[in-house]
Amino acid sequence: MARTSGSHSEITGPRILEAALKLFAESGYAAVSMRKIASEVGVQVGALYNYTPDKQSLLFGLMRDHMEKLVAAWDQETRPDTPMARLEHFARFHVGYHHVRRDAVFIAYMELRNLTPENFAVIEGLRSTYEGKLEDILEEGARNGSFSVPDAKIASMALIAMLTGVNTWFRETGRLPLEEVQDIYWEMTRKAVTA
Template identity: 65%
Template sequence: MARTSGSHSEITGPRLRAVAQRLFAQHGYAAVSMRQIAAEVGVQAGALYNYIPDKQGLLVDLMTAHLTGLLAAWEDEPKGAGPLAQLESFTRFHIRYHLERPDAVFIAYMELRNLEPGNFAEVEALRKRYEKVLEDILRAGQAAGVFALPDSKLATLALIAMLTGVTTWYRDEGRLSRERVGDVYWAMVRQSVGA
């Protein structure tokens, strides 16, 4: 299929993803049509299929891009020595990374229900890889006697939910800076693991 006159793949592809991400976050995946996305991108609806296979493929692409970016960024993050330092690094990293991407975070968590089974498995595998990072830190802390936890898996899920929740209420113009939010959340995380 020929590209729409005047479109440029290096511009249109990223613009398509940015527009879809914003619309999915604002209105929900099910409520957004491909025609609506195309209109905002400035192309014919049929031209979108030069960049994506279908709407489901677009959703999966957005989710996997967010999660693979998250995992890659964590790999590059300084971790510190020992479980306590690693937990603090994880806490501050998670908040910082997610506050920069509230729409991507919303989609990655709230639109799981709209994934077809095979796509759900792909996205869930990436989510589990990230959860395992935190669970490994918590288990190491338990083994070293640094953390007192009744269940490391449950603690992992609870901490990630708490940390991710900051994207729903935080505003840059609010009373707390991002750094201060990180300090307060770190204190709460540390208390919650008994350190």
């Protein structure tokens, strides 16, 4: 991991982001020092400040990037014809996407307290945007009779909490493959909002 003194950058910037993502997820923002990040990358602490103005920007950049990519990824998914099919697509997409971005998801949930108020507002806006995607599906389905949902906003928060919860326990090496977990969670999702 350590590099020869004075060696020059190839891709130090991305490696800093990668190291910060891993370490923030492991130990938490406040518990990870800039020196620890530098050590993980294999540079001295001063070098980090060629790529970020400060530690806060490092955290905010990771969270914003994650949330923006999440929203963009969903927007680029295909859009099935019926609310029921769209809900199924959302449930499977959410579980799958959050699984492969485990560290970023974890940080986006756990480190909200460590954002400045301005940065917090940005992340909250992106979170709300994403949640609105599910809310819209539920409202459409409620209107056309596919779903029985007294409050689409609350139902969307409830379902997202349930689906995101997969990340707290699922491991590739566990008892079930992700596809079966997605089946189970989709089934619970479907039943929870159907008449």
